[in-house]
Amino acid sequence: MAAIALERLTKIFENGGRRGGGEARGTTAVEALDLTIADGERLVLVGPSGSGKSTVLRMIAGLEGPTSGRIRIDDRDVTAVPPEQRDLAMVFQSYALYPHKSVRQNLSFGLETRRVPRDEIVRRVAETAAALGLDGLLDRRPAALSGGQRQRVALGRAIVRDPRAFLFDEPLSNLDPRLRGDARAELLRLHARLGTTMVYVTHDQEEAMTLGQRIAVMRDGRLAQVAPPMTLYREPADTFVAGFIGSPPMNLIEGRLLGIPAATAGIRPQDVGLTTPADGVIAGRVEVIEPVGHVQTVHVAADDVRLVAVVAADQPVAPGDAVGS
């Protein structure tokens, strides 16, 4: 188990590669990032694609070297340490199971490279397989497994090693939604049992909210905000975080506010009610309705703004209705 500290971490990818000489031109994926992950914490890195979150994770893993800045694990500077000596485990989006090895060999490979005694390997593989319900699959090749089974093997390969920290790179994005919910609960149980530090990368804000004790929202290689989920939800630092966290996204209305000439007001769709045009603050017309079951999402077009409201499913509205909100 370990605490991880990132200090002024920067990664610039060189463009084109070949014509290197001259000044360092390139794409800045991560810029001067400072972040401390406490021992045993579940931290989620979330952001739109291209925000640098996966690059941060790959730098922690040692798969990418930072252009500048330092990485510490438990106060030891590991910036120049190769990935195989960092004692971290990573679960990949593609699972990256070794296709020529059986499930058993997939699980034991990371123990063999660390020269764990044979009988202990057997014991730990059996334990992990039992914990994840992989007992009957140990002699199969990855090609003969379903998506959910492959995902569990990938998870097993990480936990069998008992690493200092887990790194997850969108490990659930290839699962269908129902399995994804199960897997999320499984990860939370796992963390409760092992207490190992977890760094989890996702672009899914819902996944971030459910899995993170703290969430680091990234945008264009920088941290937009780092906070516990409910703080992000209630007190977003800026309009980017406000629009990114929560579903459907928050209504952002430009205007003047209490004497401030230019301001943006954010209202959660869940906080928007629909009434008659005369009773509402903003009058508009219903454009689209998306029923979800217990609620419905109503898109309203007013004179110069569009509003999204989430209202009870039994409230009678129809496209074209004049409403006030």
Place this chain on the structure above:
Amino acid sequence: MRPGHVARYGAIAILIALWAFPLAWMVVASLTPEARLFGGAAVGPASAAGAAGTGAAGGAGVVWTPDLAHYRALFTERQFWLPVRNSLVVAGATTLFAVLVGTPCAYALARLRFRGRGLVGAAILAVSMFPQIAVVSPLFLMLRGVGLIDTYPGLVLPYLTFAMPLTVWLLAGFFRDLPSDLEDAARLDGAGRIRAAVQVMLPLAAPAIATTAILTFLYAWNEFLFALSFTLGPDRQTVPVAIALFRGQYQVPWGQVLAAAVVASVPVTVVVLAFQRRIVRGLTSGAVKG
């Protein structure tokens, strides 16, 4: 059957016939006595039998029977086992060295980031761009200078000039296509770069390496110009050279030439059949999401 199917299977049948006919002819002719090779009707068991019926074959009503005379002559008079052995040694050694050296080279070109990588790749490709005929004379002088004319190394070394670029480029393309996540996973699993390459990437590349080895072997097995130029006598001549030199001053022993061609095809056929399953089986299936 629908008309589309008829056309399709018809086309396939024609293609197979076009492809198989010369081979069948070669085998049949190599089993036909010299005297009857040009004796009128086209060769072939059926046509020969039919021809016998009409009396056009010139023979006294014979039905075609295989005759191993050409093969006997090949291995007794011509000592054809000598060029076969030479070809096996030269093509085998070329393939071995090309794959042994070419595989790590291709891996490095495909996977490692280093200064001048593009230049190295281009240079390797450029080597294979020279027309063989342009390098024969300088190579001959070099080989004579180091005393390698009419030796096995004197053939294997020049062969590597075309075998290495072939293996390196084929394998580099394959290594590039292997999912890099697998290698990353192995690194996180505690394997160093070399161990990850050998224990994870290499087994996945096995089918590609086998395919590459076969192609390299075929090139080396069929090579003619270098073999003709850098050998002096039957002791080191390879199969293509030996067959070409069958031709006498006044006649070409077609029966023996074709028998030799059949013999020359055998190792190639055996190699391809032996590795076929490995080539076809896609080992990477199931590595990443299905």
